[in-house]
Amino acid sequence: MRIRASVAVVSGALALSALAVPAAHADGGYGDTKITKVVVDGDNKVSMGTSSPKTIKVSVTATDDSGIKGAQEFDLYGPGYGIESTGKPTCAVVNATTSTCTASVTIDPKTDYYSNKNAGTWYVSAWIDAKDDDYIWKEKAGSFAFQRAAKLTANATPEPVKKGRTITVTGALTRANWETLKYSGYGSQSVKLQFRKKSSSTYTTLKTVTSSSTGALKTTTTATADGYYRFSFAGNSTTAAVSATGDFVDVQ
Known part of the structure; x- marks a missing residue:
């Protein structure tokens, strides 16, 4: 489900939930699954203007001795309570132990209500599952610059x-x-x-x-x-x- 980058007007209890970002947790995992590479939009830089929608592509490469089974939707989050979630990733096999899981999210400056405070360093939160039930979750698996065009x-x-x-x-x-x-x-x-x-x-x-x-x-x-x-x-x-x-x- 898409979560907008910011909320214009909130009050009371609604403000606490609407402006909340994922709580800080220690990275988690089990077994030998590892994330080895995260690439956002090819060069880890995303530039957005004022009128045209933009699709952000996120690729996460992971390895496990049994091979990679799949990945959960990636969360992207940054300053000013900025947060977006991708669709379900598709994982392509690189070799017997390694796969690259890719997903995307489309953002629109006209409807997503971004604040200028959202510009800056954003992070990719990724959860990867291995075929032997090992897994890894990293809150900051990678980072990218989300910039004003x-x-x-x-x-x-x-x-x-x-x-x-x-x-x-x-x-x-x-x-x-x-x-x-x-x-x-x-x-x-x-x-x-x-x-x-x-x-x-x-x-x-x-x-x-x-x-x-x-x-x-x-x-x-x-x-x-x-x-x-x-x-x-x-x-x-x-x-x-x-x-x-x-x-x-x-x-x-």
Whole structure:
């Protein structure tokens, strides 16, 4: 059963049950069953915007000398009382002792009522059963970053420009606000100005600038050759990394 990420209004006894998260317990198990790997969405990073549903795939690899029988639904939980549960996992045999059990859950920012406080490090709680009745349960079998999606723009002027003249690059860094379902400026963040020559496929960092309180970016550089300018944000625990589309400047 799905449990929403947060509750808007609760009171009295209802508040105690609605806002409760799984109680802290010691990890449990019996026998030699072990969880060896947990992967969420391929790279243990989940970025969510403000409008489109997103399906999170969770894969848990486990081993036992008798082989793996199956797994219970995985619970995903994080800050701000965030919690979701996957469907029933399907286990694929890797070899005689090892299987990878995979399940997913679809989240929707428009209906799941996420708070911005839900962004951060989330954990995967997993229960795996072996064929010989051994089992293992880990409350924190793995972790992943649940991040607010970000957008970044870049505009370099003038175009064209004479070699040696000054180029001004402006842009804006914004990120998803899960409470208003809009993107808002992300201030006081370090953002790199990068350049790629027309004949190259690699960007080089020219300098690092800081976004204003509204997420605005503005800096200058010297025109040296035809190429593309962009801003790039490395991301952090609550906000996804993002790079702007390169803006081409013709240097004459």
